[in-house]
Amino acid sequence: MSPTISSVSVLGAxxxxxxxxFQAAIKGFPVTVYDIDDDALTTARSRFxxxxxxxxxxxxxxxxxxxxxxxxxxxxxxxxxxxxxxxxVIEAVPEILDLKRETYEKLGKLAPTKTIFxxxxxxxxxxxxxxxxGRPDRFLHLHFANMIWLHNTAEVMGSPxxxxxxxxxxxxxxxxxxxxxxxxxxxxxxYVLNSLLVPFLRAGMELVAGGYADPGDVDETWRxxxxxxxxxxxxxxxxxxxxxxxxxxxxxxxxxxxxxxxxKNYIDKGKLGLESGEGFYKYT
Ligand code: NAD
Numbered sequence: 001m002s003p004t005i006s007s008v009s010v011l012g013a014x015x016x017x018x019x020x021x022f023q024a025a026i027k028g029f030p031v032t033v034y035d036i037d038d039d040a041l042t043t044a045r046s047r048f049x050x051x052x053x054x055x056x057x058x059x060x061x062x063x064x065x066x067x068x069x070x071x072x073x074x075x076x077x078x079x080x081x082x083x084x085x086x087x088x089v090i091e092a093v094p095e096i097l098d099l100k101r102e103t104y105e106k107l108g109k110l111a112p113t114k115t116i117f118x119x120x121x122x123x124x125x126x127x128x129x130x131x132x133x134g135r136p137d138r139f140l141h142l143h144f145a146n147m148i149w150l151h152n153t154a155e156v157m158g159s160p161x162x163x164x165x166x167x168x169x170x171x172x173x174x175x176x177x178x179x180x181x182x183x184x185x186x187x188x189x190x191y192v193l194n195s196l197l198v199p200f201l202r203a204g205m206e207l208v209a210g211g212y213a214d215p216g217d218v219d220e221t222w223r224x225x226x227x228x229x230x231x232x233x234x235x236x237x238x239x240x241x242x243x244x245x246x247x248x249x250x251x252x253x254x255x256x257x258x259x260x261x262x263x264k265n266y267i268d269k270g271k272l273g274l275e276s277g278e279g280f281y282k283y284t
Contacts, residue, residue: 005116005173009034009083010090011103013044013076016120017092019148022051025070026062027177033076034083041076048074059149084110088173090142092120100124101132108134116166118142122194125187126159136161142170143191144179154179155191197235198247202255204232205244208280209261215280237279241266 009032010021021031035041052067077083084107093103100121107117117139119129130136140158145151154174158167174181182192190198207218219231236244241262248259266272266279273279 003172004169005087005176006030007086008032008088008090008173009086010092011035011080011083011107012091012093013040013047014092014094016144016146016148017090018044018047018051019146020090020092020120020144021074022048022055022070023148023179024177025073026055026059026066028073029177030073031075032083032086033074034080035076035078037078041078044076055149080106081110084115085112086115088116088118088170090118090120095121095123097124097128100129104129104132104134108132113138116140116170118170120144123189125189126157126162127187130159130161137163138166140167140170141191142174145193148179152179153182153193155182155184155193157184157187157191159187201232201236201239201244202248202258205236205248205258205262208233209258233280237273237281237283240273240275241279242272 006029008021008024008029010017010024011034013021013033013035017033017035021033025031033041033044035044048071052071055062055067055070056064083089089107089111091100091103091107093099100119104117111117113135115138117133117135119126119139119141120143121129121141122143126139126141130139133139136159140156140162143155143157145153156167156171156174171181171183184191188195204218204222207213208215213221215233219233222228222231245259245262245267248255248262251259270276271278274283277283
């Protein structure tokens with residue numbers, strides 16, 4: 001348990017929200033899971049069952065009893081007022097500014113003053129959202145990675161208004177749920193991980209798109225030259241070509257050209273990466 005945070009809510013039980021909720025529950029926290037309607041909560045329950053099976057298979061020291069106890073600590077609800085009562089509310093609703101604004105405006109009115117709000121947003125900055133919360137000093141970002149049980153970074157990023165004590169409490173909470181906290185000293189689009197990863201992945205794609213080298217040779221260079229387990233084209237296949245397209249299409253003119261190349265040569269041919277069985281590589 002974290003010294004000051006003993007109850008958690010997660011808003012939005014989608015891909016990331018369900019993982020955050022389950023991870024906190026497996027570490028002993030009671031977690032209220034809020035989503036918009038009963039259908040969304042039914043989907044969330046099946047996500048939790050799949051996560052339970054994955055944890056038993058993939059996480060050392062976690063057995064069926066532990067996942068059963070974790071499932072029992074999750075309380076799904078469509079009542080935002082109930083979710084607002086926890087010490088920490090982690091928001092993982094879709095990456096749409098208006099939706100996040102609406103959520104924080106409602107939440108700010110329902111939550112007691114002690115409650116800390118944290119957003120899992122990948123692309124927005126705390127300063128984009130703090131004005132909607134009614135408590136900029138008790139608001140910051142806590143950004144998790146997909147497949148949280150394997151990639152257990154938690155990037156902590158405040159705005160200039162975030163109270164340093166609140167920041168420190170959230171860092172402690174991240175540790176308490178088994179994360180490696182990555183502390184950012186100021187706001188940065190992409191946090192630390194994507195600030196490193198996106199330019200690296202783009203460089204790999206540029207080498208292939210420009211005809212300089214094949215994906216296998218680009219990746220082998222990186223693996224042999226640095227000892228890293230995977231090269232950029234292997235990582236693109238896991239991330240998926242559609243995400244690659246969206247990132248590149250929102251970038252500079254050169255990146256837009258890369259997006260067009262990716263669409264013509266991969267996406268339009270159904271080569272979406274690992275999920276479709278073929279991307280830069282073929283999978284059986
Ligand atoms: P998702 O679409 O899988 O899930 C979103 C969930 O929010 C759904 O269950 C949906 O029903 C629910 N929802 C919709 N409107 C809502 C509302 N008004 N209130 C509460 N819940 C609502 O999305 P995701 O991929 O889990 O992304 C959620 C957040 O996490 C985004 O901010 C995204 O940037 C961030 N994130 C995603 C990833 C990723 O790999 N998917 C990684 C890191 C961070």
